[in-house]
Structure formats: C-alpha cells, structure tokens
Amino acid sequence: MTRTEKRAQLLALALPAALLGGAYISQYVFGLFPCEMCWWQRWPHFAALVLALLSFAVPPRRVWIAIAAGGILTSGLIGVFHAGVEYGLWEGLTSCAQPSIGGGDALEAIFSQPIIRCDVAPWTLLGISLAGFNAIFSIGGALAIFTLLAKKEAA
Secondary structure (H helix, E strand, C coil): CCHHHHHHHHHHHHHHHHHHHHHHHHHHCCCCCCCHHHHHHHHHHHHHHHHHHHCCCCCCHHHHHHHHHHHHHHHHHHHHHHHHHHCCCCCCCCCCCCCCCCCCCHHHHHHHCCCCCCCCCCCEECCEEHHHHHHHHHHHHHHHHHHHHHCCCCC
C-alpha cells in the first residue's frame, strides 16, 4: 500500500469517527438531541467506519476505502439537504420528531419526549449549523480521500 493510499485509509477511518464523536458529545454533553435528519446523516458514517475498518484487513483495500468515502460523501449530501431545511431554502420530508420508546408505557414515553424539529438549527457557529458543518467536513473529506486514491505514487 502506498503512502497516499495509507493516508486515504486513515482519513476514511478518522473522519467519520470524529464526526460521530462530535455528534454524540453534542448530544450527551451539551443536550443537542438529534432530529430525524440528523440520524440520516449518522447512518452513512457508521457504514463508512465499518468499511474503513474492513480496508485494514480485507483486500482489495482501495475498494473498501473508496466505498467508505462514498458513505462519507452521502452523509455530507444529506447534511446539505438538512441545512437547506434549517435555513428555510426548502421544506423537509418528515414531521421530524424523534421519540424514543423504551420500556414502560409507550404513550407516556412519546408525550414525555421533546419534539426535535429538523427545520430549526439548535446551534450555529458563524451562521453554520451542525448539519452545515457535517456537509462541509464530509464532502471535503470524501473529495480528499478520492483525490488521494487517484494519485499515482511508487509503492
């Protein structure tokens, strides 16, 4: 494996791990609970993590890395859509409530859950929401991985 392929592999592993880590820190430390579209952005990152891990053990490594980058890109594109909903550029697709029903009375669990709206950004920095940051980092990171994989370098 070349040096640039190794960099692509590490980026394909580190980027979704960091973004998921940030999502869970914002959720459990800062109380920014995810809406439905936030979850849509997490699932491709989970898949990308698994695919990136596979690239360490199962040939052909480049294929696993490229598919992981596709998952990262997918999350970023969902982030673009979600950010557009938050900024009022277009309407979302769902009611965007994320009740979690555990044990006990299901109706009580539903009513006790806060409604998490997809069309309201719970936090921004310089006018960019968490969905916007996911879009920027995911799309940029996926393009960087694809670029690294496209480079020709002696082994």
